[in-house]
Amino acid sequence: MSIYGKAREASERFAERRKREDEAPRLHDEVPGLRTLRLEVEEQRASSTVAETKHVRIVVVDHAPALFVLPCGDGDCRDGGHDLTGEILARLRHGATDFTVEDRCYGSVRDVPCGRIVRVRIKATVASAR
Numbered sequence: 001m002s003i004y005g006k007a008r009e010a011s012e013r014f015a016e017r018r019k020r021e022d023e024a025p026r027l028h029d030e031v032p033g034l035r036t037l038r039l040e041v042e043e044q045r046a047s048s049t050v051a052e053t054k055h056v057r058i059v060v061v062d063h064a065p066a067l068f069v070l071p072c073g074d075g076d077c078r079d080g081g082h083d084l085t086g087e088i089l090a091r092l093r094h095g096a097t098d099f100t101v102e103d104r105c106y107g108s109v110r111d112v113p114c115g116r117i118v119r120v121r122i123k124a125t126v127a128s129a130r
């Protein structure tokens, strides 16, 4: 693919993501009482048992969309990623404040399934019940 094609594809993907985020319900509507949310993201290749990368994401609850979609950490992966939205929202709605979700990438790298694993530890604080 030409450089121009790749750039256009990336910008289309970005626009699509923006659209999804704009259309998604807000996190504070989906999980009333949620105060803070912190995600510790760990990634690991399918063939490895050691976590490769780890980063922390702080979610600004007041403005954030109720959408937890992480891109695949492998730059060669096509159509991959992790959609953890349903699972994370369900756990938060049930009042969980410290839990881990795991997902396997559904994309492919050079025609082989990617299978990269992402593990997210979620720590939330909620307003105390009245």
Ligand SMILES: [Zn+2]
Pocket: 072, 073, 074, 077, 078, 080, 081, 105, 106, 107, 108, 114, 115, 116
């Ligand atoms: Zn992938």
